[in-house]
Amino acid sequence: MQDKPYFCPNCRANRVRFKTIRREAQIIQKDAFDGNIVSQGEPEAFTTIQGDTEVQCLSCNFVGYENMFIKMAEREPRYR
Ligand SMILES: [Zn+2]
Numbered sequence: 001m002q003d004k005p006y007f008c009p010n011c012r013a014n015r016v017r018f019k020t021i022r023r024e025a026q027i028i029q030k031d032a033f034d035g036n037i038v039s040q041g042e043p044e045a046f047t048t049i050q051g052d053t054e055v056q057c058l059s060c061n062f063v064g065y066e067n068m069f070i071k072m073a074e075r076e077p078r079y080r
Pocket of ligand 1: 010011012058061
């Protein structure tokens with residue numbers, strides 16, 4: 001997650017309330033017959049790939065990559 005301002009590109013009304021969504025990868029082995037998990041590795045978070053973090057706008061519920069929100073905030077910065 002980047003320490004930069006967000007601006008929702010969809011509703012263009014929210015710069016404050018967001019939810020970040022992180023995906024995790026985990027290697028598992030399943031039993032082919034009953035579907036039970038036979039073994040599983042440690043979960044790996046995908047946080048190292050820039051732009052992989054997804055953000056949800058809590059105003060309009062739009063979900064997009066973090067970069068979209070950052071680009072929008074850079075294009076239309078908030079003036080104090
Ligand atoms: Zn929005």
